[in-house]
Amino acid sequence: ATGSAAAVPVDERFDIAYITPVTIGTPPQTLQLDFDTGSSDLWVFSSHTPPSQIRGQEVYAPNKSSTAKLLDGQTWSITYGDGSASRGNVYTDNFAVGGLTVEGQAVECAQQVSSSFTSEEHMDGLLGLGFSTLNTVSPKGQLTFFDNAKSKLDSPVFTADLKYREAGTYDFGFIDKAKYTGEIVYVPVEMDPGYWTFTSSGYAVGSGNFNAAPISGIADTGTSLVYLPNSILTAYYRQVQGATNSANYGGYVFPCSATLPAFTFGIGEARFTIPPAYISYAPVTEGSATCFGGLQSSRGIGVNIWGDVALKAAFVVYNGENPPKIGWANK
Numbered sequence: 575a576t577g578s579a580a581a582v583p584v585d586e587r588f589d590i591a592y593i594t595p596v597t598i599g600t601p602p603q604t605l606q607l608d609f610d611t612g613s614s615d616l617w618v619f620s621s622h623t624p625p626s627q628i629r630g631q632e633v634y635a636p637n638k639s640s641t642a643k644l645l646d647g648q649t650w651s652i653t654y655g656d657g658s659a660s661r662g663n664v665y666t667d668n669f670a671v672g673g674l675t676v677e678g679q680a681v682e683c684a685q686q687v688s689s690s691f692t693s694e695e696h697m698d699g700l701l702g703l704g705f706s707t708l709n710t711v712s713p714k715g716q717l718t719f720f721d722n723a724k725s726k727l728d729s730p731v732f733t734a735d736l737k738y739r740e741a742g743t744y745d746f747g748f749i750d751k752a753k754y755t756g757e758i759v760y761v762p763v764e765m766d767p768g769y770w771t772f773t774s775s776g777y778a779v780g781s782g783n784f785n786a787a788p789i790s791g792i793a794d795t796g797t798s799l800v801y802l803p804n805s806i807l808t809a810y811y812r813q814v815q816g817a818t819n820s821a822n823y824g825g826y827v828f829p830c831s832a833t834l835p836a837f838t839f840g841i842g843e844a845r846f847t848i849p850p851a852y853i854s855y856a857p858v859t860e861g862s863a864t865c866f867g868g869l870q871s872s873r874g875i876g877v878n879i880w881g882d883v884a885l886k887a888a889f890v891v892y893n894g895e896n897p898p899k900i901g902w903a904n905k
């Protein structure tokens with residue numbers, strides 16, 4: 575079996591996040607979820623979510639699905655690196671992504687969501703694609719959609735082809751040769767504690783020379799920006815007129831009119847270049863002449879994150895064989 579579904583930017587002006595249509599239950603209820611390789615819970619806005627916390631999101635109502643079953647006594651509670659959080663109870667139901675169906679998928683229903691979820695009106699929940707060890711359901715951890723689907727997939731892989739301000743795709747069970755150029759370069763994945771963690775071979779700023787140095791990080795489709803060690807950030811923003819690391823805005827900002835160098839990162843011998851347009855991420859506030867950078871420091875996080883700003887510069891293969899590996903190709 576295989577599946578394929580669109581990854582659509584939630585806000586066509588900036589790629590804050592990407593949403594993908596899924597169907598849950600019988601008859602099918604359609605929701606738009608953020609496919610997140612940086613976590614491993616599948617949770618949705620639901621009929622259990624307080625109306626005061628819902629602002630335009632679609633909700634999953636298990637009581638309207640003849641195939642929904644409450645997982646009695648099971649609860650979940652998740653906190654993300656950006657401080658956002660949600661929690662609730664758990665059902666199993668039929669779940670489909672782009673023609674690929676899993677029966678008995680754990681669907682975690684939100685009984686509480688933090689304000690940043692409420693304010694993201696187009697996002698009806700998350701679909702975790704990290705390793706199932708990170709799933710927060712207690713006392714019995716649940717499997718991700720990918721882990722449940724894996725045995726029936728033609729190949730135990732999914733791919734991310736995210737794009738700059740336009741729809742890309744998530745494919746399950748196959749690698750679409752039309753989506754990339756050249757060869758796919760694979761590197762090992764460190765599965766502990768459950769992220770898709772890999773090591774980049776180094777970086778270059780603009781047309782400068784390549785700095786060969788191992789950079790460990792998470793390939794996280796659910797994080798908008800790239801968070802790297804401060805030494806790399808100072809080397810990059812030194813080349814940007816008027817750039818400052820602003821406490822006020824919580825990161826590197828610069829005049830939107832500034833000329834930005836590209837940023838290249840290594841995967842083994844291969845090289846991937848993030849164009850300047852991806853790094854001039856967005857005005858700090860609507861209409862401001864000050865822009866927030868797509869490259870930021872990981873100092874406050876404790877882990878480096880290769881988020882969408884980097885991922886959309888490549889075609890990425892998440893290979894769930896044992897041992898897992900991650901593949902990168904230009905496109």
Ligand SMILES: CC[C@H](C)[C@H](NC(=O)[C@@H](NC[C@H](O)[C@@H](N)CC(C)C)C(C)C)C(=O)N[C@@H](Cc1ccccc1)C(=O)OC
Pocket residue numbers: 608610611612613614652653654655656658700708709710792794795796797798875876877879
């Ligand atoms: C099950 C928890 C999941 C896996 C959670 N994952 C994450 O936070 C990772 N992915 C973050 C998500 O992609 C998030 N940006 C989705 C949006 C829509 C909110 C980050 C680290 C790249 C996590 O690690 N949470 C940390 C909180 C944290 C993480 C990083 C730094 C600081 C604090 C925790 O401790 O969970 C117990």
